[in-house]
Amino acid sequence: MSGGVALVTGASSGIGAATAAALARRGYRVVVHGRDEQAVAEVAKAVGGVPASADLERVAEVERLADLALEVGGGQLDVLVNNAGFGWSGDFEGMPVPIAERLTAVNLAAPIALTRALLPGMRARGAGRLVFVSSIAGRLGVGGEAVYAATKAGLDCFAESLRGELRGTGVTVGVVVPGVIATPFFQRRGTPYPRRWPRPIPAEKVAEAVVRCVERGTAEVYVPRWLRVPVAVQGVAPGAYRWLEGRFG
Numbered sequence: 001m002s003g004g005v006a007l008v009t010g011a012s013s014g015i016g017a018a019t020a021a022a023l024a025r026r027g028y029r030v031v032v033h034g035r036d037e038q039a040v041a042e043v044a045k046a047v048g049g050v051p052a053s054a055d056l057e058r059v060a061e062v063e064r065l066a067d068l069a070l071e072v073g074g075g076q077l078d079v080l081v082n083n084a085g086f087g088w089s090g091d092f093e094g095m096p097v098p099i100a101e102r103l104t105a106v107n108l109a110a111p112i113a114l115t116r117a118l119l120p121g122m123r124a125r126g127a128g129r130l131v132f133v134s135s136i137a138g139r140l141g142v143g144g145e146a147v148y149a150a151t152k153a154g155l156d157c158f159a160e161s162l163r164g165e166l167r168g169t170g171v172t173v174g175v176v177v178p179g180v181i182a183t184p185f186f187q188r189r190g191t192p193y194p195r196r197w198p199r200p201i202p203a204e205k206v207a208e209a210v211v212r213c214v215e216r217g218t219a220e221v222y223v224p225r226w227l228r229v230p231v232a233v234q235g236v237a238p239g240a241y242r243w244l245e246g247r248f249g
Contacts, residue, residue, distance in 0.1 A: 003027040005073035006214075007065075009056065009114070010084030012039035015133060015181060018207035019081055020047050026211065028079065031069045056084055056110035057102055066117035076121050079214055082111035083133040085151070092146045100147050107151035112158060119171070126170035131213045132159045133206070136179045136222075139231045140245075163219065174213025178206045178223045 006023045010016040012034025020030045020043055030049035034040040037053040044051035050072050054061040069077050085107040088099050115130060122128025137145055138152025156175060163173040180200045201224060209221040222228050233240065 004078030005029050005031065005069070005076070006079035006081065007031040007033065007052075007069040007077060007114075007118070008081040008083060009033045009065075009110075012036050012043055015178070015203045015206045015210075016081075016083045017043045018203040019083060019210045020044075020049060022204070022207040022211050023079070023081075023214070024048055026215070029072065031072050033065060033084065057105045059113065062110050062113045063117065066114055069118065070121065076125060077118050078122075078127070079129045079131070080114060080118050081131045081133070081210055081214075082114060082155075083210075084110065085133070087145060087148045089144050091144065095147065103147050103151055107148070108154045108158075111155060115158075115162070122171045123166070123169055128171040129174065129214045129217070130159070130162065130171065131174040131176065131210050132156075133176050133178065133210065134159075136177055136227050136231075139177060139227075140234060172213075172217035172219075174210075174218055175220050176206060176209045176213065176223060177220065177227060178209075179227050181206055181223075 003026075006028040008016050008020045008023065008030055011020045011030075011032045016034070020032050024030050024047035030044075030047055031052050032040055032044040032047065032049045033052045033054060034043070035053065035055055037051070040051045040053050043049070050068075052065055052068050054065040056062055056065075086103070088095060088103060111132060119128070119130070122130075132155050134156050135149070135152040137149040138154075138156050141149050159173050159175045166173060181203055206223050209223050212218045212221055233244070
């Protein structure tokens with residue numbers, strides 16, 4: 001696929017902004033979503049796209065965003081990149097209830113609602129790309145990020161289930177599984193990234209993976225690729241994985 005209209009959520013910075021730029025370079029008209037109106041406007045201007053400010057915690061805002069994307073596309077949308085999300089770090093018992101509710105709403109419920117609103121048009125035309133930006137936390141689980149990891153695991157299962165339903169329809173489902181990325185994510189969650197290794201990698205690497213899902217219909221991409229290894233170890237030898245995780249983190 002090339003050209004057409006793409007909606008990228010969470011595109012005011014980081015992975016989303018890099019993805020919006022990458023798609024724009026390939027001829028897509030990008031609907032640039034985010035909560036910060038000024039940041040969204042700046043990214044949209046830079047990529048020649050359309051700004052769309054919305055709070056995905058609110059159902060009405062999700063519906064409004066879907067309507068705007070369809071309006072920009074003249075009633076159809078070619079690509080939906082569900083990237084928006086945020087994190088929170090700390091013991092589960094100390095997590096404020098509103099934070100847990102917002103994590104679930106933004107990271108999981110909003111992508112499901114957007115997909116529900118925009119998928120019918122793709123299916124009717126027999127063409128479209130759905131891409132979900134997940135996290136290695138959703139594949140392995142991470143201490144101190146229990147709810148965040150659960151939302152990403154739910155996103156993974158949703159995408160995998162959709163893929164089975166949409167086989168043969170012309171609509172593909174891709175999942176990008178990033179590790180540690182050099183974005184404002186850690187500052188926004190309130191806890192800086194504490195490790196010396198693995199080192200954070202540029203957001204543009206994740207954007208390249210998203211584009212691969214769009215252009216080739218790729219089902220799954222890990223960024224970086226070696227993240228497949230711990231996931232495979234956990235699947236084949238869960239006891240050994242837990243011992244290693246307890247020893248090395």
